[in-house]
Amino acid sequence: MKLQSLLTEAGTHIVLVVMDGLGGFADAEYDTELEEANTPNLDQLAAEGIVGLVQPVAPGITPGSGPGHLALFGYDPTEYELGRGILSATGVEFDLRAGDVAARGNLALLDDGGNVSDRRAGRIADDAAQAIVDALNAQVEVDGVEVFFRHIASHRVLVVLRGEGLDPRVADLDPQRTGVPPKDPQPLDPAAQRTADVLRTLDKAVRAVLSDHPADALLLRGFDTLHELPSFADLYGLRAATVAIYPMYRGVAKVCGMDTLPRPSGLDEQVAAMREHWNDYDYFFLHHKKPDEAGHDGDRPGKIAGIEALDAVVPDIVALEPDVLVVSGDHSSPTQMSAHSWHPVPTIMWGPLVGRDNVTTFGERACAQGALGQRPTRELMPLMLAAAGRLAKYGA
Amino acid sequence: MKLQSLLTEAGTHIVLVVMDGLGGFADAEYDTELEEANTPNLDQLAAEGIVGLVQPVAPGITPGSGPGHLALFGYDPTEYELGRGILSATGVEFDLRAGDVAARGNLALLDDGGNVSDRRAGRIADDAAQAIVDALNAQVEVDGVEVFFRHIASHRVLVVLRGEGLDPRVADLDPQRTGVPPKDPQPLDPAAQRTADVLRTLDKAVRAVLSDHPADALLLRGFDTLHELPSFADLYGLRAATVAIYPMYRGVAKVCGMDTLPRPSGLDEQVAAMREHWNDYDYFFLHHKKPDEAGHDGDRPGKIAGIEALDAVVPDIVALEPDVLVVSGDHSSPTQMSAHSWHPVPTIMWGPLVGRDNVTTFGERACAQGALGQRPTRELMPLMLAAAGRLAKYGA
Numbered sequence: 001m002k003l004q005s006l007l008t009e010a011g012t013h014i015v016l017v018v019m020d021g022l023g024g025f026a027d028a029e030y031d032t033e034l035e036e037a038n039t040p041n042l043d044q045l046a047a048e049g050i051v052g053l054v055q056p057v058a059p060g061i062t063p064g065s066g067p068g069h070l071a072l073f074g075y076d077p078t079e080y081e082l083g084r085g086i087l088s089a090t091g092v093e094f095d096l097r098a099g100d101v102a103a104r105g106n107l108a109l110l111d112d113g114g115n116v117s118d119r120r121a122g123r124i125a126d127d128a129a130q131a132i133v134d135a136l137n138a139q140v141e142v143d144g145v146e147v148f149f150r151h152i153a154s155h156r157v158l159v160v161l162r163g164e165g166l167d168p169r170v171a172d173l174d175p176q177r178t179g180v181p182p183k184d185p186q187p188l189d190p191a192a193q194r195t196a197d198v199l200r201t202l203d204k205a206v207r208a209v210l211s212d213h214p215a216d217a218l219l220l221r222g223f224d225t226l227h228e229l230p231s232f233a234d235l236y237g238l239r240a241a242t243v244a245i246y247p248m249y250r251g252v253a254k255v256c257g258m259d260t261l262p263r264p265s266g267l268d269e270q271v272a273a274m275r276e277h278w279n280d281y282d283y284f285f286l287h288h289k290k291p292d293e294a295g296h297d298g299d300r301p302g303k304i305a306g307i308e309a310l311d312a313v314v315p316d317i318v319a320l321e322p323d324v325l326v327v328s329g330d331h332s333s334p335t336q337m338s339a340h341s342w343h344p345v346p347t348i349m350w351g352p353l354v355g356r357d358n359v360t361t362f363g364e365r366a367c368a369q370g371a372l373g374q375r376p377t378r379e380l381m382p383l384m385l386a387a388a389g390r391l392a393k394y395g396a
Numbered sequence: 397m398k399l400q401s402l403l404t405e406a407g408t409h410i411v412l413v414v415m416d417g418l419g420g421f422a423d424a425e426y427d428t429e430l431e432e433a434n435t436p437n438l439d440q441l442a443a444e445g446i447v448g449l450v451q452p453v454a455p456g457i458t459p460g461s462g463p464g465h466l467a468l469f470g471y472d473p474t475e476y477e478l479g480r481g482i483l484s485a486t487g488v489e490f491d492l493r494a495g496d497v498a499a500r501g502n503l504a505l506l507d508d509g510g511n512v513s514d515r516r517a518g519r520i521a522d523d524a525a526q527a528i529v530d531a532l533n534a535q536v537e538v539d540g541v542e543v544f545f546r547h548i549a550s551h552r553v554l555v556v557l558r559g560e561g562l563d564p565r566v567a568d569l570d571p572q573r574t575g576v577p578p579k580d581p582q583p584l585d586p587a588a589q590r591t592a593d594v595l596r597t598l599d600k601a602v603r604a605v606l607s608d609h610p611a612d613a614l615l616l617r618g619f620d621t622l623h624e625l626p627s628f629a630d631l632y633g634l635r636a637a638t639v640a641i642y643p644m645y646r647g648v649a650k651v652c653g654m655d656t657l658p659r660p661s662g663l664d665e666q667v668a669a670m671r672e673h674w675n676d677y678d679y680f681f682l683h684h685k686k687p688d689e690a691g692h693d694g695d696r697p698g699k700i701a702g703i704e705a706l707d708a709v710v711p712d713i714v715a716l717e718p719d720v721l722v723v724s725g726d727h728s729s730p731t732q733m734s735a736h737s738w739h740p741v742p743t744i745m746w747g748p749l750v751g752r753d754n755v756t757t758f759g760e761r762a763c764a765q766g767a768l769g770q771r772p773t774r775e776l777m778p779l780m781l782a783a784a785g786r787l788a789k790y791g792a
Contacts, residue, residue, distance in 0.1 A: 025751030028444070057790055058397070059771070060778030064791035077791065078397040084792035104792075222792055336749070340789055342782040343751060365754050368767040 001394060003382060007237040012323035012388040014238070014283045015274070018072060018249075019310055020065070021292025021333025023345040023364060024303075033291070033300060033335060034346060035363035037307040041314035042327060042348065047360040049325075049350030052372025054380060056331055062342045068330025069252045073285075074236070074381025075229065082255065083168070083224025088158045090251025092150045093260070096226045101166045101195060104222045105149075105157040106174060107132065107215040108182075116178045120155040121215040132213045133157060140205045145198050152247065159220060161202075166225075167192035170199060174219035182217055195223075231257025232283065236385060241277060243270040244287035253285055267309060271316045278320055282388075286317075292340075295333025303335055324351040324387045326380055327362075344374060353387045397790060399778060403633040408719035408784040410634070410679045411670070414468060414645075415706055416461070417688025417729025419741040419760060420699075429687070429696060429731060430742060431759035433703040437710035438723065438744065443756040445721075445746030448768025450776060452727055458738045464726025465648045469681075470632070470777025471625065478651065479564070479620025484554045486647020488546045492622050497562045497591060500618045501545075501553040502570060503528060503611040504578075512574045516551040517611040528609045529553060536601045541594050555616060557598075562621075563588035566595060570615035578613055591619075627653025628679065632781060637673060639666040640683035649681055663705060667712045674716055678784075682713075688736075691729025699731055720747040720783045722776055723758075740770060749783045 024032035056063040056071040057078065066087055067077030085102030096102060107129060109118040121129075133151040140147055145163035152158055169189040173182050185199035199220070206218050232240040234257070242253035243261050250260045261277060264270045267288065274284045290306030310327075317325065328347040331340050346367040357371035368374070385391050420428035452459040452467040453474065462483055463473030481498030492498060503525060505514040517525075529547040536543055541559035548554055565585040569578050578599070581592035595616070602614050628636040630653070638649035639657050646656045657673060660666045663684065670680045686702030706723075713721065721744075728739040742763040753767035764770070781787050 025749070027748070027752065053767070053769075058778065059775040060780075060782035060787055061397070061402070062782065062787065062789045064789050067791035081791060087792055341749075342779070342787070364751070365767065368753055368769070369765065374769040374771075 003385070003391070004235065006391045006394055008390055008392045009237070010389040012282065012390065013278070013320070014324045014384050014388050015286065015317060015320070015322040015326070016072060016284070016384070017286045017288065017310070017317065017325070017327045018069070019288050019291050019307065019327065019329045021295040021331060021340065022307070022329025023332025023341070023343050024334040025336070025343050026365065027336065030300070032364045033303040034307055035365065037304045037311070039307060039311040039362055041311045042362040043360065045314065045325065045327065045348050045350045046362040046366065048356060049348050049354050050357045050372045051346065051348050051359045051362065051367045051370030053344035053364070053367045053374045054328060054347045054377040055344045055374065056377040060342050062340050063331040064340070065248060065330055066252060069249065071377035072328060072330060072380065073232070073256050074378050075256070076378060080227070080229055082227070082252065084222025085158070085168070085224040086226060086255070087248050087251050088152055088156070089160060090254050091247030092152055092158055093247070093250070094148070094150055094158060094160060096160065097162065098226055099162070099166065101161045101168045101223055101225055103159050103220040105159050105218040105220045107155040107157060108217050108219045110216040114181050116175060116180060116182065116217070116219070119174070119176070119178060119219065124155050124214060126151070126154060128214055129154060129157070132210065132215060135209050135213065136206060139209045140202070142198055142201050142205060147202060157218060159218070161195070161198065165194060166198070167195045168223040168225045170196050170223045172221035173199065173203070174221040176221070182219055229255050229257070233257055236381070237390070238283040239281045240283040240285065241281040242285040242287070243273045244285065245270070246287065246289055249287040258285060267313045271313050274317070275320060291329070292333045295335055296338055298335050298338040300335040322351065323389070324349065324354065324384045326350070326384060328377070328380065345377070347372060347380070349380070349383065349387070351387050353389070399781070399787070400631065402787045402790060404786055404788045405633070406785040408678065408786065409674070409716070410720045410780050410784050411682065411713060411716070411718040411722070412468060412680070412780070413682045413684065413706070413713065413721070413723045414465070415684050415687050415703060415723065415725045417691040417727060417736065418703070418725025419728025419737070419739045420730040421728075421732070421739050422761065423732060426696070428760045429699040430703055431761065433700045433707070435703060435707040435758055437707045438758040439756065441710065441721065441723065441744045441746045442758040442762065444752060445744050445750050446753045446768045447742065447744050447755045447758065447763045447766030449740035449760070449763050449770045450724060450743045450773040451740045451770065452773040456738050458736050459727040460736070461644060461726055462648060465645065467773035468724060468726060468776065469628070469652050470774050471652070472774060476623070476625055478648070480618030481554070481620040482622060482651070483644055483647060484548055485556060486650060487644035488548055488554055489643055489647070490544070490546055490554060490556060492556065493558065494622055495558070495562060497557045497564045497619055497621050499555045499616040499620070501555045501614040501616045503551040503553060504613050504615045506612040510577045512571060512576060512578065512613070512615070515570070515572070515574065515615065520551050520610060522547070522550060524610055525550060525553070528606065528611060531605050531609065532602060535605045536598070538594055538597050538601060543598060553614060555614070557591070557594065561590060562594070563591045564619040564621045566592050566619045568617035569595065569599070570617040572617070578615055625651055625653070629653055632777070633786070634679040635677045636679040636681065637677040638681040638683065639669040640681065641666070642683065642685055645683040654681060663709045667709050670713070671716060687725070688729045691731055692734055694731050694734040696731040718747065719785070720745065720750065720780045722780060724773070724776065741773070743768060743776070745776070745779065745783070747783050749785070
């Protein structure tokens with residue numbers, strides 16, 4: 001059964017709020033961050049809607065941000081994979097073309113023996129890194145291939161190769177640890193031999209330029225090429241837009257065919273952008289980064305504060321009168337682990353046709369009791385479409 | 397997405413405790429056996445971890461011990477089947493080799509017309525049956541094939557054929573009812589024609605020997621050959637061992653590539669064996685038979701006592717400091733039914749990274765409220781690997 005065959009027109013609005021890294025776990029010492037957070041507005045949504053726990057990829061699997069978001073958008077994240085290069089390219093709104101090979105690069109320091117001593121070049125400042133990127137764009141030349149460098153943030157750089165016969169099946173050059181040299185480019189398929197050779201030449205040219213700058217090497221990883229994903233318009237008949245702030249999440253949205261509204265500076269501007277464009281779109285994706293950032297840092301008060309900041313704008317979102325509002329996360333980021341994790345993600349679904357369960361607070365243990373149950377994240381999308389009146393009856 | 401591609405090294409320990417036939421159901425008269433049992437230590441695990449109900453094969457399907465254990469080990473029990481012959485062979489620790497064809501045999505009585513009159517030879521006593529097996533091993537000869545007979549219990553005998561070009565695709569010779577003759581060997585595939593011919597010769601030779609004994613025929617069924625299952629080492633990167641006592645469970649573990657530690661005599665020795673070999677393995681499988689035995693007998697107090705016996709050693713298992721401890725069962729065996737059943741199996745998952753839910757006791761109805769939810773048994777394995785820090789992140 002194809003969802004497309006059931007799509008029906010409706011002048012309704014769906015809002016997806018993603019708190020990045022939302023989930024956590026309780027232990028002998030603490031409740032979860034979400035359980036401890038003071039969230040009167042989210043609790044009210046929970047009381048008026050249904051809650052559950054969702055699993056982005058599969059039981060026990062810790063998702064990266066790409067698979068976590070694809071699942072929220074209704075895609076099977078084991079079927080559609082997005083390399084880091086592609087996410088970085090879309091993230092800085094680089095106009096990637098078919099056949100381009102993109103990679104994520106880290107500006108790094110090497111010691112006298114040529115081994116990596118700092119994978120982030122001392123977390124180089126944005127202006128110093130931008131100067132390096134400008135120099136690379138001006139001075140690096142590789143025969144038969146166009147090379148583009150774009151600064152992402154701090155030590156993070158996007159590299160794009162454009163030319164005939166390039167192939168992304170090349171192993172990462174970034175060894176992902178210190179004390180060892182950058183890896184020599186190795187094709188993972190014979191067809192990628194020329195791309196590996198190009199990368200070897202590129203690496204030399206880059207190092208020559210860097211000799212005048214506060215970085216020694218550019219460690220590349222996540223080679224990928226643009227895969228066409230079916231779009232939100234084709235899959236769901238939705239005019240969709242994102243008010244995400246961070247490039248990577250704007251990028252994932254764009255790959256799925258969403259419009260990217262002018263970049264807001266914070267939660268209030270994100271909600272304001274939705275309000276301003278409310279009648280231009282059927283679906284809005286709001287991304288809130290703070291819980292994941294604090295989760296990575298093991299910063300429990302920070303994660304709690306990040307959740308509470310989102311809670312504070314819930315009344316403004318509700319005031320837009322969405323027909324379906326979902327609050328969820330792309331994965332869990334427990335502060336006990338300072339990392340992403342496999343724990344399922346607490347989720348609220350709210351709207352006039354959604355129904356209610358007996359749960360009246362938003363938290364992991366409360367969600368384990370909810371009527372949304374435990375289910376794969378990507379099942380949220382058809383449920384949202386249904387509650388927005390956008391799916392016709394199946395069968396007579 | 398293959399789990400193998402995410403495996404990562406970790407010096408962590410996983411313990412799986414299987415209470416055979418653990419689950420039951422409540423009725424107008426009684427709580428379940430587990431609910432009535434006094435289990436302070438299991439209750440503490442439940443309070444400190446998460447609980448749920450697991451389903452070994454599929455909704456409504458009553459599992460045999462083979463599929464029940466394969467699911468606990470993370471295999472799809474509808475994809476990997478272990479024939480009765482193979483389970484019988486591993487069960488008596490017969491050293492089955494690649495290419496051997498094994499079958500289960502019943503010593504049976506025939507009437508004057510050659511029809512089966514008793515499929516169990518009057519539930520022949522063990523010593524009489526052992527004498528028959530000895531005579532068969534001494535006297536039965538078939539050209540070009542080695543034949544091995546092993547006594548299992550009462551009328552049950554293992555038969556193994558060893559030789560070139562044997563094929564297990566032969567229909568059962570056991571008609572599984574009385575009043576009809578044993579079936580003539582029929583190949584289910586042309587490649588098994590020779591094996592069918594061998595079995596016809598074997599049947600004559602067996603009957604000739606039996607003419608001096610209190611049985612008339614050996615009814616064979618469940619022809620199978622040793623299938624190589626992917627091993628725990630290959631699938632999960634785990635050094636795995638079992639401290640099971642009963643041959644059949646040691647056999648299933650062995651088929652999955654686990655080491656079988658010297659046979660313990662009871663629960664205390666099982667835990668002691670884990671303690672002794674703690675640093676030699678990453679994964680231990682402890683099997684506890686008593687709840688299922690009592691379940692088969694409809695012995696409610698016996699099943700309760702069996703559960704309480706396991707509860708008593710929980711502190712010794714916890715003292716080993718496993719990173720993940722799961723307590724579950726291979727299937728349910730309600731004493732009301734004196735048989736295996738399809739009812740889902742109550743399960744605890746416990747460990748520092750597992751998290752907690754609101755459930756504080758171990759029982760079927762408590763588990764229905766737990767954060768582990770209701771899920772296929774085989775999902776436990778990736779969750780255990782995750783909580784043991786053995787799965788890397790999926791995607792960027």
